[in-house]
């Protein structure tokens with residue numbers, strides 16, 4: 001690959017877009033962050049994405065780069081065949097995102113549209129904590145919880161529906177809380193970073209500055225923080241044991257804001273999973289390494305994969 005060639009990569013989140021120009025070896029030649037105008041509605045979010053892609057393309061050209069492809073990762077359910085997205089986070093209801101991108105750039109390059117967590121997982125697989133694995137799991141614990149599943153060497157998308165481990169039920173009866181998905185007692189209602197802060201506030205009547213403050217209270221010996229943390233660990237162990245039993249990963253990389261807790265999170269998960277497994281293959285449990293850059297890098301790597309595949313098949317970009 002020509003080192004002056006780049007892809008435009010965007011990780012579109014509910015509050016901000018992390019975007020950049022990335023060379024074929026994964027080197028980020030330009031990086032920026034922009035706000036996502038979520039409050040202005042779905043159309044405004046799409047317009048902001050299109051403007052970002054066009055401006056990054058213009059910057060690449062002005063800096064002497066040739067743009068080979070565009071990679072965009074978004075939350076929600078992505079129909080890869082039709083290029084449409086349903087994303088409550090972005091106020092998108094079955095929006096034809098890929099067609100809009102094609103119309104905006106007006107050039108014949110491949111456009112890859114993928115799920116943000118699968119994008120992050122792909123980056124961890126290629127260049128991060130999951131390198132060298134063929135069966136593994138990337139599980140970011142952030143505002144919500146979703147998983148990127150690597151099974152027999154492939155990232156599983158399930159037509160856009162796979163990996164929603166955060167919406168499996170682990171809490172039953174009166175203790176179950178209503179989840180954003182409409183169900184009760186999901187993993188996400190107890191073990192996401194947002195849930196830990198919310199549950200501590202509900203339990204004590206004191207508002208906290210996110211899960212980070214709960215972790216500080218935990219370190220200071222606060223018994224309510226310890227109780228909330230213990231409940232989160234219990235359901236996370238349940239989820240990891242379920243995943244391990246079904247899909248047999250050799251390595252699990254935990255990401256998202258909560259992994260900032262380090263061994264306070266990871267060691268109890270290792271101990272809990274170890275105690276629960278009998279015949280199953282025990283996975284390594286490690287911290288993801290790419291942090292907030294994983295989604296954008298994953299979008300870029302997926303876009304470069306498409307360029308390579310098109311070249312190998314001798315086809316014109318679709």
Ligand SMILES: [Zn+2]
Pocket residue numbers: 166167168179180181182183186188
């Ligand atoms: Zn749910």
